[in-house]
Amino acid sequence: MASSDSATSPADHKRPRGLAPFLRSQMRNIAPFLTLIFLSGFFAIASPSFATIDNLGNILTQVSVTGIIAVGLTFVILCAEIDLSIASIANVTGIAVAYFTLQESYVNIANIPMPGFAAILLALALCALLGLVNALGLTIIGIPSFIMTLAMMQIAAGVSALLVRGQIAYKVPPLITTLGSGSIGGIPWIVIVAAVMLLGGHLVLTYTRFGRYVYMVGGNREAAEFAGLNVKLILGSVMVISAVCSGIGGMLGVAHFGSAQQNEFDTYLLDSIAAVVVGGTSLFGGRGGIGNTIVGLFVLGVLNNGLDHVNIDSFLKILIRGLILLAALVINVYAQRLREQAAE
Amino acid sequence: MSQGRSPILELNQITKAFGGVEALRGVDFALHAGEIHGLVGENGAGKSTLMKIIAGVHPEFSGRFVLDGKETRFRSTRDAHAAGIGMVHQELSVAPDLTVAENVFLGSQPTNRLGFVQWRQMAREAGEQLSRFGIDVDPMTRLGDLPIGLQQLIEIARVLFSGARIIILDEPTSALSPPEVERLFTTLHKLRDDGTSIVFISHFIEDILRVSDVVTVFRNGRKIAETASADTTKGALIEAMIGRGGEALEHSYTDDLMLPQPGGGSTVLKVDQLSLRRSLQNVSFAARAGEVLGIYGFMGCGQLELSRILFGKLRPDGGTLVVDGAAKTFRSTAAARRAGVALVPESRRAMLFHQEPVYKNISISILERISALLLKPVRERAIAQRQVEQLQIRPPVVGLDLGMLSGGNQQKVALAKWLTYPPRLLVLCEPTRGMDVGAKNDVINIVRDLRAKGLAIIVLSTEPETVLSLADRILVLKRGAVVREFAGEAVSKDRLLEAA
Incomplete structure (x- = not known):
């Protein structure tokens, strides 16, 4: 054929080399890592109590619930969608599992006690159902995920309110209590659960056909449809995955905190989104993954924990967190642009 | 000057x-x-x-x-x-x-x-x-x-x-x-x-x-x-x-070209009274195995909509589609793909994943066939490598990001993804648009090979040359309606333009 490349040397056919283009294309993975190293270094110097094994354990435990929720959210954001109902679904699932567990007599909730495994299954069914509603709204009716999950955030909060009616429940099934607040060989179960779920998410995204589809749908939805993929099924699936991960995070979170009540998980919405995005997963879809989310979780964990170790006005911390998130978003968008330039 | x-x-x-x-x-x-x-x-x-x-x-x-x-x-x-x-x-x-x-x-x-x-x-x-x-x-x-x-x-x-x-x-x-x-x-x-x-x-x-x-x-x-x-x-x-004697490569199609007599291939697709609001009016035709059906018309004549309906991306307001003897209502592009229909759309942006390597672009439509749950990257790359060599895609490196390829080579990749397990019906929109003479000839040869393998092929184009160089039978679409069919007779660029 009369290819325009016919006269170029074979060397031109290899992947582009040189460090600069490579670094540019990897900006999205490198930047969060540098942020993590910088923050860790800073806090290690600023506070002697920061860089200790004990504190590492603290950080891991502190990010576990966020990590469990962020697994599902990573799938959603990789598809270039968003799920704003994660914290509410976590909350309602945690409340539901308590609602189906026998509470102490002083807890004034008209609940329906049942065996532990049934309570867990019902709670899981509830979060899966709410995820399914998100999925149907997004794919069948065609409501943008931002709006659909905003509505679901309210709906799930409403269900929570109806179940606890302003009261606080304390008891959850023993399995949940163990996984949420117990530990084995000095390692908290909740850290193990988070690690297993993150690993599972990574394996699904990297080694399964479904994971490939998630990346392809996120990378170019139209092309995915023209390749004959069932895009709606994939989008629907990630919404359900996200809700179920949130539900698991919610149940373990309730056991971890020792109580189930309204608005308990509110901060987890921003934290989970921040973990995914700070880690470098593209808000435009198709780029990133669980590895990025793990780095993002550590950045947030180190930041939250480290700020407690240094002497800073606690009201200033909120602002600092906001600024760090903004910086991450800037890098996220900028990395996308650099990558596109490198790929041109 | x-x-x-x-x-x-x-x-x-x-x-x-x-x-x-x-x-x-x-x-x-x-x-x-x-x-x-x-x-x-x-x-x-x-x-x-x-x-x-x-x-x-x-x-x-x-x-x-x-x-x-x-x-x-x-x-x-x-x-x-x-x-x-x-x-x-x-x-x-x-x-x-x-x-x-x-x-x-x-x-x-x-x-x-x-x-x-x-x-x-x-x-x-x-x-x-x-x-x-x-x-x-x-x-x-x-x-x-x-x-x-x-x-x-x-x-x-x-x-x-x-x-x-x-x-x-x-x-x-x-x-x-x-x-x-x-x-x-x-x-x-x-x-x-x-x-x-x-x-x-x-x-x-x-x-x-x-x-x-x-x-x-x-x-x-x-x-x-x-x-x-x-x-x-x-x-x-x-x-x-x-950089070499070029005249022979590009046919101008100003002279009459004899279309072959319609062959006896089985009917793979039968379209009856297809209508879509403002785009298509009672379009009926059939596509046969081992034949390239060209559909020519000016931009906006309803070609794009027709191709989308055939691939389940648009749903017609009326009319029926029969694929291999069975009436079909495609609810998704996935359903159309499973029924043996493949589409290569006209826009490179719409058909390819520019940030992904070539092999993922080629394997995307056949993953279902080569992997149940887990991906098989080695097999994927081997399949892609074979396609890249067969279609002479340059550079022949399946790990390269698609965005690094030139437009004509990207277009070949879009075609390649359907060829490992050939479909029953292949719909090509503007298959040679924006391509150079050499790449055009490559595509023409690929299409002829596929026809010889017994695929039913539909080529939709707004360029008369594209249709004339590929088709055995030509329909002219005008404002959403079929206004002329050329079969087993003489046709030229002028005659096509006149009909449209």
């Missing part, structure tokens, strides 16, 4: 590389006032890259950039715009949800002192400008409601009337019908006579020779020749473009 006068734009020794691959190597280029400068070259020869440098899209390059005798560097398209340079890109870039008037004045709406948009003035001026260009539409209609060809014309009009003194048109005629092309050329000549400089890129060499004063030929990132249009011929230009 404008020898003797100093050029308004002069580029010296321009070199530009994308990730280690040189797209331009030491190119000199000069543009004079009041000149239409044609650029020809195969896909990936560097024409578009050079023009994007001029329009400020690529701010990083090496070499000298001299505008009005002063060395300049554009940091963005905004800088280029401010310097009076306007570009119409190959891919449509309009705002479909805004009105025609807003599109014409995009970014420069007339406002009153308080900053409010002067709607009435804007609509009136847009209407005047467009009618000068021979476009008669209500400036307040939503642009997306107009046919694609008209949208493209409006985008061109926007740049032509923006007051830019250097106008770059990258493949402006590919979506236009012959009368629209005529109007464009008349307007370009008028602008040139008023002193505007125009760069015109096209694969249609006749167009280049007709409209331009000077032609520059690119090959492999280098400038090969620059001559006055009057002093050259189509054959000479093609030869310079591809």
Whole structure:
């Protein structure tokens, strides 16, 4: 054929080399890592109590619930969608599992006690159902995920309110209590659960056909449809995955905190989104993954924990967190642009 | 030609590389006032890259950039715009949800002192400008409601009337019908006579020779020749473009071509009374195994909608589809794929994953067949490698990101993804649009091979040459209805154009 490349040397056919283009294309993975190293270094110097094994354990435990929720959210954001109902679904699932567990007599909730495994299954069914509603709204009716999950955030909060009616429940099934607040060989179960779920998410995204589809749908939805993929099924699936991960995070979170009540998980919405995005997963879809989310979780964990170790006005911390998130978003968008330039 | 006068734009020794691959190597280029400068070259020869440098899209390059005798560097398209340079890109870039008037004045709406948009003035001026260009539409209609060809014309009009003194048109005629092309050329000549400089890129060499004063030929990132249009011929230009005897490669299809008698292949697809609001009216036809059915018509004749219906992306308002004897209502593209239908759409952006490696682009449609739950990357790469070799995709590296390939090679990748497990019915939209002569021939050969394997193939195109070079039987679609069928008879470019 009369290819325009016919006269170029074979060397031109290899992947582009040189460090600069490579670094540019990897900006999205490198930047969060540098942020993590910088923050860790800073806090290690600023506070002697920061860089200790004990504190590492603290950080891991502190990010576990966020990590469990962020697994599902990573799938959603990789598809270039968003799920704003994660914290509410976590909350309602945690409340539901308590609602189906026998509470102490002083807890004034008209609940329906049942065996532990049934309570867990019902709670899981509830979060899966709410995820399914998100999925149907997004794919069948065609409501943008931002709006659909905003509505679901309210709906799930409403269900929570109806179940606890302003009261606080304390008891959850023993399995949940163990996984949420117990530990084995000095390692908290909740850290193990988070690690297993993150690993599972990574394996699904990297080694399964479904994971490939998630990346392809996120990378170019139209092309995915023209390749004959069932895009709606994939989008629907990630919404359900996200809700179920949130539900698991919610149940373990309730056991971890020792109580189930309204608005308990509110901060987890921003934290989970921040973990995914700070880690470098593209808000435009198709780029990133669980590895990025793990780095993002550590950045947030180190930041939250480290700020407690240094002497800073606690009201200033909120602002600092906001600024760090903004910086991450800037890098996220900028990395996308650099990558596109490198790929041109 | 404008020898003797100093050029308004002069580029010296321009070199530009994308990730280690040189797209331009030491190119000199000069543009004079009041000149239409044609650029020809195969896909990936560097024409578009050079023009994007001029329009400020690529701010990083090496070499000298001299505008009005002063060395300049554009940091963005905004800088280029401010310097009076306007570009119409190959891919449509309009705002479909805004009105025609807003599109014409995009970014420069007339406002009153308080900053409010002067709607009435804007609509009136847009209407005047467009009618000068021979476009008669209500400036307040939503642009997306107009046919694609008209949208493209409006985008061109926007740049032509923006007051830019250097106008770059990258493949402006590919979506236009012959009368629209005529109007464009008349307007370009008028602008040139008023002193505007125009760069015109096209694969249609006749167009280049007709409209331009000077032609520059690119090959492999280098400038090969620059001559006055009057002093050259189509054959000479093609030869310079591809570097060997070129006349034999491109058939002009001006003479009669005998279509074969319809063969006895089994009916793979039967379409009956298909209708879609505003796009298709009672379209009926059949596609047979071992036959290429060409569907020709001007932009906006309903071809795109038809292809989308066949692949389950659009649902018709009425009519039936029968695939291999079974009536089908495709609820998704996945259902169409499972029924043995494959589609290669006309837009590269829509059909490929530019940030993903070549092998993932090729395997995407067959993952279901080669992996149940877990991916099999080794097998995937092997399959992709075979396709890449068979279709002579360059460079033959399946791990390379798709975005690194030239347009023609990307198009082959889009075809490749359907070939490992050939479908029953293959629908190709504009399979050779924007391709160079050599790549076109490759695609023609691929399609013929597939026909020999017994696939039913439908080729939809707005270019008569594409349909004539591929089809055994030709339907002409006009305003959503089949107006003529050519089968077993003589057909030529003229006859097709006449029917449409």
